[in-house]
Amino acid sequence: MTRDPMPNAFVPGQGALGPREAAMVERRQRLLGPAYRLFYETPVHLVRGEGVWLYDPDGRAYLDTYNNVASVGHAHPRVVAAMAGQAAVLATHTRYLHDGVLAYAERLLAYFPAALSHVMFTCTGSEANDLALRLARAATGGTGVIVTRNAYHGVTADVAACSPSLGVGVPLGPHVRAVPAPEGRAGDTAAVFAGHVQGAIDDLLRHGIRPAVLMVDTVFSSDGLYTDPAGFLAPAVEAIRRAGGLFLADEVQPGFGRTGAAMWGFARHGAVPDMVSLGKPMGNGYPVAGLVVRPEVVAEFGSRARYFNTFGGNAVAAATAMAVLEVIEDEGLMANAARTGAVFRAGLEGLARDHGALGEVRGAGLFLAVDVEREGLPDREGAARLVNGLREEGVLISATGPLGHVLKIRPPLVFSEANATFFLDRLERVLRREG
Secondary structure, eight states, X not given: OOOOSOTTBOOTTOSOOOHHHHHHHHHHHHHHOTTOOOBSSSOOOOOEEEBTEEEOTTOOEEEEOSOSTTTTOBTOHHHHHHHHHHHTTOOOOXXXXXXXXXXXXXXXXXXXXXXXXXXXXXXXXXXXXXXXXXXXXXXXXOOEEEEETTOOOOSSHHHHTTOGGGOTTSOOOTTEEEEOOOOSOSSOHHHHXXXXXXXXXXXXXXXXXXXXXXXXXXXXXXXXXOOOSTTTTHHHHHHHHHTTOEEEEEOTTXXXXXXXXXXXXXXXXXXXXXXXXEOGGGTBTBOOEEEEEOHHHHHHHHHHOOOOOXXXXXXXXXXXHHHHHHHHHHTTHHHHHHHHHHHHHHHHHHHHHHOTTEEEEEEETTEEEEEXXXXXXXXXXXXXXXXXHHHHTTEEOEEESTTSOEEEEOOOTTOOHHHHHHHHHHHHHHHHHHO
């Protein structure tokens, strides 16, 4: 299997950059080195964000149809006020008593099944998944990890070794097995995916490696976004548990109401995880993340080691995250994701009927994906042209999937039906131009 970096990463020398941005690219490469990537053939220079819009130095607006970081909208005033207000009072490390983190933990855990009753705070989703691997090893005595073939779970050394989508320069660990994504085209999705997981379990055991954890993004976003049929994940979870391993639901991308039907992507599948990792949308841009766990999972680790994180769950992080949760609740953003997402999806399906370059539309709530095809086959170059064409029309998205041919559409949760109409109009313009 060939593993490639993000398909629409900027390649130096491409695109019609103006003098100012060309100088910034040169400066960036000189200062930050070769591993950093930019989106789009002509990178976007952004200086401000508000709601679902991002602005360049000349005041041009771009519709943000990609960001789950600013999940409740860029520069949301309630979130900004909570962040600034707490920073003006107390901003220190986490090894003092403070009510803020406890109040937030209580509010957050109320959204989870009762079996998941502890939360451990980190700064990033990568840290949360790294911590999850440590807990899984301690709880099971195993080291084997099962992921999907184009999964992304983070950038620490341990987690990068479980993230095939990072590219050929980041080899998978010898204890990691990657299984095909649950595409649902080979019969029963649940049985087929569970069969692949069982095959990975058997291979680990043949090599003397005890399984520790099945780690999946519960909407399989980096694999191309696979959400249906609801419940298909449960048999795979049963398989890993029979083998003595745990189930980690990575909710960094689908979590906090994005799917429209529930706060968490795993809820679609009727399987309660052993651990749930949280990240980007938790703080609307402020670096706060966490790992929600069953008490029995952390018990062995806690009896042998101590955990602390200098900034994970600090007073500013807790205040910011609480404000995000309150905005999701008070503004009905989960319901908006369901309502607007349904309209958005219907519009994409209509375009797909009219334009042969678009194939299957998938998704849940405000997380949508569209296959780009040429003569019925995946078209990576066509997807890149659409992504870059939309950028020129003032709309920002990306592409995903192992072949890079899937449009990845993931706007802030405040996205409206009018915003969806704007997107669909611009996409149709680009399709007509490309067609």
